[in-house]
Amino acid sequence: MHDLSFRHFVLLNLLRRLHGERTTNSMFHILTGKKSSQTIQDTKWYKLHSYFQAFPDWKGKHFHKDMSLLRECGLYKEEDGRALLTEKGKEQAEQFLIPVHGSSFFNGWKYADASIPFWRRLALFSQSLSHALYEHKTFLPVSHDLATQMWVKQFWPKTKASKIDMASSIHNELFHLLHELPEEDAHIFVSRLSGYELNGYTFQQIAEHIHAMDADEVFYRFQSVLHYLLDHRSRSPILSIFSEGLVKDVTLTSTAAKTYAHLKQGRTLQDIASVRQLKNSTIEDHVVEIASEDTDFPIHHYVPQEVQTEILRVAKQTGTYRLKIIKEQMTQPIDYFSIRLTLAWHGGHHEQNT
Known part of the structure; x- marks a missing residue:
């Protein structure tokens, strides 16, 4: 067994938190702080604030080299493109939990x-x-x-x-x-x-x-x-x-903030997509991001209460945030946007039931 560094233990703990539901590239984007819709969702859903942008200057070749070492040591494996901890990897991760000591303040x-x-x-x-x-x-x-x-x-x-x-x-x-x-x-x-x-x-x-x-x-x-x-x-x-002017109450990417401004003016998602000359799916990404941050976001305008309740129930029963699995277990037809929006709203600053 090679001597493991702090970064190796960060990787093992991140794998543990992701439950084998994401790729190694997803991990790299979380650790380097990529502001994409998928990375933002993963950070919120899996509560990875103590990992997000932990190593902003990490180069991809060095990351993959470290992941290769973990695989050679039998600490993780890949199935269907997703990265999973092995039993041996779980034992190693538990020896050095992240965040450590006072570092629990990392956000x-x-x-x-x-x-x-x-x-x-x-x-x-x-x-x-x-x-x-x-x-x-x-x-x-x-x-x-x-x-x-x-x-x-x-x-x-x-x-x-x-x-x-x-x-x-x-x-x-x-x-x-x-x-x-x-x-x-x-x-x-x-x-x-x-x-x-x-x-x-x-x-x-x-x-x-x-x-x-x-x-x-x-x-x-x-x-x-x-x-x-x-x-x-x-x-x-x-x-x-x-710290004056540095910490934002609502943390949004610049493009989501523009969509947020249009929403406040009462525009529909289709109208915003037309005005901004963006795809509907891109505007939906922005809305999901906004929902995870804005405590006053009117989720009930988009997803009825009973549908929210069922989405949350299925997610809890299946123990997964994989959208396809949740969709297949629903008792009523539903689109992926509604699932993403519900998980984002309830997984952001809104832990309480609505």
């Missing part, structure tokens, strides 16, 4: 995009403030992103006293929030910060200091801390400022 679907500019703002502001307090004006900034530099200038404190107050507030608020996390996770986050005569560590450097982790696990845990801070930003006046 790539909600925070992956916001965490990047949030970290850039916080890291550059903290570095600049540290140098300013030591009256050291020349240093290499941790971020060359123009939007980040402009943001820092906009909120930059003007006086020495205000700089001291800001530094104190950042320290105190971060200290209290990080104190609630596992010590290793807090250590990873702090190790990434730079300041006067202090350079932040790379993920590889941190991994070398924490011998039980590799760089990928350090990266995952670091992202999890960022997601935790964003999730608790309302408790911190400073973090509320640093």
Whole structure:
């Protein structure tokens, strides 16, 4: 048996969560954060928020190489194009469950995009403030992103006293929030910060200091801390400022957002397809995405209550989200759109029965 890395255990756990109902390509799209209708549905239906966009820069050839290793080790197999864990694979997955420890805060679907500019703002502001307090004006900034530099200038404190107050507030608020996390996770986050005569560590450097982790696990845990801070930003006046305008209440792809605007104007799906010059099926994809996010989406206008109830009952009885199986078990004729819409609405932010 080859030594398995953190990524291998992520793959095994993802296979476990998908119950042999999706392909390896579906897994790759989830882990890299592809914003396609199928990937979004899979993320919502199988509750894969702790996997979505976990490794945004993963190259396809490296992913398939890792999957090949798992197959050679007898940990997973493929049947009818779908990827299934073997019994041996299940045993391995249970030895290292994802998410791990404090990393249960990882929510790539909600925070992956916001965490990047949030970290850039916080890291550059903290570095600049540290140098300013030591009256050291020349240093290499941790971020060359123009939007980040402009943001820092906009909120930059003007006086020495205000700089001291800001530094104190950042320290105190971060200290209290990080104190609630596992010590290793807090250590990873702090190790990434730079300041006067202090350079932040790379993920590889941190991994070398924490011998039980590799760089990928350090990266995952670091992202999890960022997601935790964003999730608790309302408790911190400073973090509320640093995260301003970054976290959306409704997370939609740009094209679904356009369809959403038309829906709010009372247009039918056919009208929207005509206006946007898109296929009806594409608009349906957008509506499914909207239903999984919008708590006020009027699902009853599209799927009667009794049909919703039966779809949910069949999905629970069969233990699957495979649309064909659900359709075949229904006692009444139904289209795939109604099934997808029901599963999306009830599997999004709406766990309660309607």
